[in-house]
Amino acid sequence: MKILLNDQQVHEADFESKEGKKAFWHTSAHLLAQAVKRLYPEAKCGIGPAIENGFYYDFDFGFQFSDEHLQAIEEKMKEIVKESLILQVYDVSKSEAYAYMEERNESYKMELISEIPDDERISFYKQGDYAEFCAGPHISNVSFIKAVKLLSVAGAYWRGSEKNPMLTRIYGISFPKASMLEEYLKQLEEAKARDHRKLGKELELFALMEEGPGLPFYFPKGLILKNNLIDYWRKIHSREGYEEISTPIMLMRTLWEKSGHWDHYRENMYTTSVDDTDYAIKPMNCPGGMLVYKSKQHSYKEFPMRVAELGIVHRAEKSGTLHGLMRARSFLQDDAHIFMREDQVMSEIQGVMRLIDEFYDRFGFKYEIELSTRPENSIGSDEEWDLAIASLKAAVEGVGKPYAINEGDGAFYGPKLDFHIRDSIGRMWQCGTIQLDFQLPQRFELEYIGEDGEKHRPIMLHRVVFGSIDRFIGILIEHYAGKFPVWLSPVQAKILPVSDKYLEYGKALASELREAGVRVELDKSDEKLGYKIRAAKMDRVPYILVVGEKEMANHSVSVRSRDLEPDKQEIGEMAVMKFVERVREESVK
């Protein structure tokens, strides 16, 4: 042990910077391992990095891990912090590093070290009695970690492979101040309160039942939401020159063999047989779309041909992956296939990108773009893949949007541009995607007659904007915390008669508003006004309409808006027709 590398220190004051946080959390991860080793010397360490929010560390405990253990480790961490251990960094040869880990029976660390080139020096970070090889950087003293909380325990495969043993991963978060931890935990709780599964139940939007894991049921209010999204989608797509088709939900196995899905995706397809013929429920809409294309002859004059399909697809996702509407086994895809000539590729891709931008912007979503390249198990030639990737790259660079490259994550038939939206607790979900596909047109021998009178093969792209409309609804629920904008709200206004005496007026008003196109509900309960207000608030209804003596006399409503706090209510009497206009205005916004 030689020197303390001052240039790699990051102090508490740097917690605001990204690197500073990373160093802080990375040291916290080491602290976690240190606590574990003090309590359970037999436990073996895997790896423990800083992540976007906090840190984790993987351990092989060799015994059944419980919440009590987690508590004990957290307490031990707090104890160690008080020791004010200084971080020391030094480097050793590979063999020394290996010997150090071997002595401590750290087999996972030994495996990692053995893969490092022989002549490389390996840096170690040491805090008191604990040292581990690590590239750093770290903070200079563990005492900066004033607040630490271990959040959860989960299984995680060693080195991320299903074939390896499963280690126990402990997730934690830490801060230089206790108040920051409190703030963070509060945020977590708020995010939890927006969970689409919880709100979906409370607001009677949808449900998942034991009888159909991953297969969502929609209640009347949820379907209003869904249908509104679909109406909006149809309006914009029609404007953009898309035509809509519908293809069967189930088709013969031979079709899936032809498309390549049978070879590449069979485990995830639901199958059945009818009259000794095998069928599969569609996991994607494209093969059906191919048959529609082939059902007649096409000319270059029809191009670009934008053919959309709102198709329900089913995918047999592994049980452990299901997550409410975000990851389901059946969902409605807002698919479209665009058939075109090579010289139309760029403008079509950019057209879809603009469309996606318009959609997401309408909901106020920020998104990130990823370009996914050729995966291992793919079909097609290198030239086709190179050309397709180059086209997507040129298109995305042409519109000047930032993007990340996701190597090897493309579809088996082509590369794709993915559009990711963040949910309320920071998880990213893929929604839109644009995929270039040279394979299906070949496999299905798609053709068009060109200017030269000869047959040519069209280029095709797949694209979705919502992706899964169901997933999009899940994200919307969390994004708005159930307070949907007026145009989406299942119930736009709730009428609250001050007492039973005004129930009749309430009924008449409800019909009047309904006829005017307002989605309205009447509270018929025999409760006090305060109670009804509270109930309407909890329903997240945009407008609460109180009606009593005055309103009945004036043919008016007293409007109370959902969004304001109790002390700053926007309450005002308004003529019924004026209120209708207001709702209409907000509905087309």
Added chain:
RNA sequence: GCCAAUGUGGCUCAGGGGUAGAGCAAUUCACUCGUAAUGAAUAGGCCGUGGGUUCGAUUCCCACCAUUGGCUCCA
């Protein structure tokens, strides 16, 4: 699929080897009420499913199913 936890009235949860309890919701009655919970009464449960242990299981054990948190996967 893997690791771990959980599963008790419509919802949120307490309980615990002798066949269950609260709050909210529901229903009924009284009150007729002006901007975040009026009061009273009633009804509602095969304690996830199937086995086992036991005189007796909702409680203990095993398996399965579902859910939750992650991991792997997401064409």
